[in-house]
Amino acid sequence: xxxxxxxxxxxxxxxxxxxxxxxxxxxxxxxxxxxxxxxxxxxxxxxxxxxxxxxxxxxxxxxxxxxxxxxxxxxxxxxxxxxxxxxxxxxxxxxxxxxxxxxxxxxxxxxxxxxxxxxxxxxxxxxxxxxxxxxxxxxxxxxxxxxxxxxxxxxxxxxxxxxxxxxx
Amino acid sequence: xxxxxxxxxxxxxxxxxxxxxxxxxxxxxxxxxxxxxxxxxxxxxxxxxxxxxxxxxxxxxxxxxxxxxxxxxxxxxxxxxxxxxxxxxxxxxxxxxxxxxxxxxxxxxxxxxxxxxxxxxxxxxxxxxxxxxxxxxxxxxxxxxxxx
Numbered sequence: 028x029x030x031x032x033x034x035x036x037x038x039x040x041x042x043x044x045x046x047x048x049x050x051x052x053x054x055x056x057x058x059x060x061x062x063x064x065x066x067x068x069x070x071x072x073x074x075x076x077x078x079x080x081x082x083x084x085x086x087x088x089x090x091x092x093x094x095x096x097x098x099x100x101x102x103x104x105x106x107x108x109x110x111x112x113x114x115x116x117x118x119x120x121x122x123x124x125x126x127x128x129x130x131x132x133x134x135x136x137x138x139x140x141x142x143x144x145x146x147x148x149x150x151x152x153x154x155x156x157x158x159x160x161x162x163x164x165x166x167x168x169x170x171x172x173x174x175x176x177x178x179x180x181x182x183x184x185x186x187x188x189x190x191x192x193x194x195x
Numbered sequence: 196x197x198x199x200x201x202x203x204x205x206x207x208x209x210x211x212x213x214x215x216x217x218x219x220x221x222x223x224x225x226x227x228x229x230x231x232x233x234x235x236x237x238x239x240x241x242x243x244x245x246x247x248x249x250x251x252x253x254x255x256x257x258x259x260x261x262x263x264x265x266x267x268x269x270x271x272x273x274x275x276x277x278x279x280x281x282x283x284x285x286x287x288x289x290x291x292x293x294x295x296x297x298x299x300x301x302x303x304x305x306x307x308x309x310x311x312x313x314x315x316x317x318x319x320x321x322x323x324x325x326x327x328x329x330x331x332x333x334x335x336x337x338x339x340x341x342x343x
Contacts (some may be wrong), residue, residue, distance in 0.1 A: 030270075031270050031271060031274060033271075034262075034268045034271025034272075034274075035271045035274050035275055036271075037271060038258055038259055038262060038268055038271045038272060039255065039275070041258055042251055042254040042255035042257075042258045042259075043251045043254070043255075044248045045254045045258065046224075046251035046252075046253065046254030046255070047250060047251070049224060049250075050227065050250045050256065055228075057227045057246050057250055058246060058250060059246045059247060060243065060246065061231060061242070061245065061246055063242065065232075065262070066229075066232060066242070068232075073228065074228070076228055115247050117199060146267045175321060177289075186227060
């Protein structure tokens with residue numbers, strides 16, 4: 028009996044060590060503390076953090092989609108991101124679809140509001156391949172705080188706020 | 196003949212138990228992010244424990260399965276898989292009792308399946324297989340030699 032438990036402990040310790048080593052060797056290692064926002068993502072899109080978002084940005088092949096309203100987008104967005112507010116996504120999708128085809132997509136909103144990005148990811152997931160969809164949890168506040176590339180002004184590609192501008 | 200039948204059954208149970216756990220462990224090792232969310236879905240463990248579990252539990256499954264398959268630390272591996280199966284069955288049972296419609300995460304992101312009766316049955320079956328393997332591997336009590 029004693030030997031049985033010694034074997035059990037040996038396996039548990041070996042597994043813990045190997046598990047930690049494998050995770051440490053990953054380029055997208057799982058941090059040992061995850062924010063609650065990570066678990067709030069209900070769409071099948073993969074939640075990502077700043078490091079991964081920045082890597083995808085640097086690779087240059089990823090489309091960043093800002094899910095906030097046009098006013099918030101115009102005040103500052105991730106450089107090159109397009110604006111697809113959740114309430115207008117169906118109207119913008121025909122223009123968006125040809126542009127995002129076959130590319131990775133990162134959807135973001137504000138740091139404290141994963142909801143809009145997650146809801147948009149859920150909507151996009153019905154049309155796009157699931158493994159190419161990501162939700163950036165840190166959002167624009169984290170990106171800005173890290174002084175990563177940003178720009179201001181309306182969306183030059185999809186013109187998400189053109190109608191708004193006309194109204195004003 | 197009886198011993199041969201028993202050996203064949205033992206090997207079948209070893210292969211089945213180790214095969215299931217190896218098949219379950221690999222996708223979880225490859226994608227601990229999804230597995231962390233699957234653990235959280237059960238709403239049983241504190242959030243602070245989840246990343247550690249998501250990293251170590253798949254390794255534990257894989258190593259215990261290899262132990263059962265190779266015979267190295269065989270009894271420890273069989274006990275480990277038995278306890279894991281009982282824990283998973285308890286988790287799935289608790290989720291079903293609370294009416295949670297969740298992805299059980301049994302096979303990581305490889306196969307999305309809800310915490311349901313077939314998965315509960317699979318885990319109970321795995322636990323039973325582990326117990327049989329442990330019982331059959333007990334060393335027989337040594338016979339005392341009668342004085343001549």
